[in-house]
Amino acid sequence: MALGYDAVYAEWLRSPTLHGIWQATAAGEEEPPGFENLNFLTRGELDRIVAELDLRSGEPVMELACGAGGLSVWLAQRPGIAVVGMDLSRVGVRVAARRAVAQSVRDAVFVVGAAGAAPVADASMAGVMSVDSLQYVPNKLAALRDVTRVLAPSRRMVFTAFELEPARVVGLPVLGVDPVADYAPEGCHKSVTRRVCTR
Numbered sequence: 001m002a003l004g005y006d007a008v009y010a011e012w013l014r015s016p017t018l019h020g021i022w023q024a025t026a027a028g029e030e031e032p033p034g035f036e037n038l039n040f041l042t043r044g045e046l047d048r049i050v051a052e053l054d055l056r057s058g059e060p061v062m063e064l065a066c067g068a069g070g071l072s073v074w075l076a077q078r079p080g081i082a083v084v085g086m087d088l089s090r091v092g093v094r095v096a097a098r099r100a101v102a103q104s105v106r107d108a109v110f111v112v113g114a115a116g117a118a119p120v121a122d123a124s125m126a127g128v129m130s131v132d133s134l135q136y137v138p139n140k141l142a143a144l145r146d147v148t149r150v151l152a153p154s155r156r157m158v159f160t161a162f163e164l165e166p167a168r169v170v171g172l173p174v175l176g177v178d179p180v181a182d183y184a185p186e187g188c189h190k191s192v193t194r195r196v197c198t199r
């Protein structure tokens with residue numbers, strides 16, 4: 001998976017065609033230029049994630065599977081918010097760091113790491129967010145246990161994810177490794193397209 005995303009992000013900064021296709025078919029008009037990312041989040045859903053994290057000035061938040069860093073850089077532009085973006089793709093992390101510099105964002109750092117083994121200290125994060133990525137994690141329980149480890153007491157993880165029915169992905173690479181039929185109805189805001197969950 002890391003090699004696949006390395007290939008995508010290697011073209012990320014130099015492919016207007018890739019950006020054009022994604023903008024036309026997935027992102028829509030809400031995504032501000034310079035903060036594009038490979039997810040299906042609407043601006044309203046992003047605002048809700050930020051509200052649910054309930055961050056205070058100076059508190060660090062981690063984005064799990066930050067990819068090219070669009071959301072992390074966008075969030076770190078807000079006064080007093082420091083972001084640690086983590087991704088499996090070394091190329092994605094390099095692209096994210098370059099984008100932070102291009103946007104003059106100082107409170108965003110990017111590290112290579114796998115879900116379930118975040119290279120951050122215990123109880124060091126005031127929040128964790130993940131957008132349309134958990135479905136690709138081969139061991140979701142280990143990933144969520146590690147989120148619990150890095151979160152400060154009484155703080156939240158907020159995420160969006162999509163899954164296919166487990167019976168339909170048996171034997172498929174990535175999605176068939178650890179499919180989840182439904183993340184949980186409790187604590188989730190259900191809409192036509194997705195749920196936004198806090199834990």
